[in-house]
Amino acid sequence: MRTIHDPFSGLAVFLAVAQSGGFTPASAHLGVSPAAVSQAVKALEAKLGVALFVRTTRHVRLTEAGTALLSRVKSAADDIAEAVDGAGSAQDEPSGFLRLTVPRMAVPLFVDAVVPALRREHPKIRIEIAVEDAAVDLLGRGFDAGVRIGEYVELDMIGVRLTRDIMWSVVGSPSYLATHGLPQSPEDLAAHENIRYRFPTSGAIYRWEFERNGRSLSVDPPGSLVVNDGALLVSLAASGLGLSYVADIAVETELRAGLLVGVLQPYLPTTPGLFLYFPRRAQNQPKLRALIDIARKVCRV
Secondary structure, eight states: OOOOOOTTTTHHHHHHHHHHTSHHHHHHHHTSOHHHHHHHHHHHHHHHTSOOEEEOSSOEEEOHHHHHHHHHHHHHHHHHHHHHHHHTTTSSSOOEEEEEEEOTTHIIIIIHHHHHHHHHHOTTEEEEEEEOOSOOOTTTTTOSEEEEEGGGSOTTEEEEEOSOOEEEEEEEOHHHHHHHOOOSSGGGGGGSOEEEEBOTTTOOBOOEEEEETTEEEEEOOOOSEEESOHHHHHHHHHTTSOEEEEEGGGSHHHHHHTSOEEEOGGGOOEEOOEEEEEEGGGTTOHHHHHHHHHHHHHHOO
């Protein structure tokens, strides 16, 4: 009996390692052991005659040949996955693996509200959630959908609104403001301790945005505390360590409880709220349709 030649053998494992960044997370995604993943990749490399990954004790990264292969097969693999999902779209219950990327701000607003409802109504959908504030290449990292502030959603994506528009806020604890006074204008921030935010991807420090007489005003306030996590901006401000610039939807609880007080309200801008976003061609996948329908029902924006 002739052996069946499978030209796609090992490619699914290769994609899982490339998109997850390692053999261990790829094994968890595929439901096999790390050793099995390693063997499959070695077999593919032997068949192709090139190394696809550089492996160290701490990191796994693509070689030049691996990067070239990923760029060629990723789009085709997405098309195949979409076709498979479409073939099963007639079934009553959506199923499959759903990978989501969300910023920390969206955990209470989206994850805590939408994901439990999705699990209750569609238990056959398996879900993986990556919480990260950094900018994410949705397709490059193998995510089905993401949640981001509207102005950061790529133009070629479809966005579904999850929240009202965001008004940005400068907040401080009552104890901090009692000691240092209330700033009356953005220029007064120069005399305050300000908790600053560093973008995880670019490493740049975020400049605080204000509006005055219909014009935008950007301020880089001084401060001896710098973080790259939105939740820390809230907790450190509530601890009395300085002023933070945050989205109002991220501090609603603290403001109601009196743990934080908003200042400089006349100067603060409004921007689009949080959106669920995804590639246009993926919108008819049953698992994604289920997520969209429940998000709209739960969020009711």
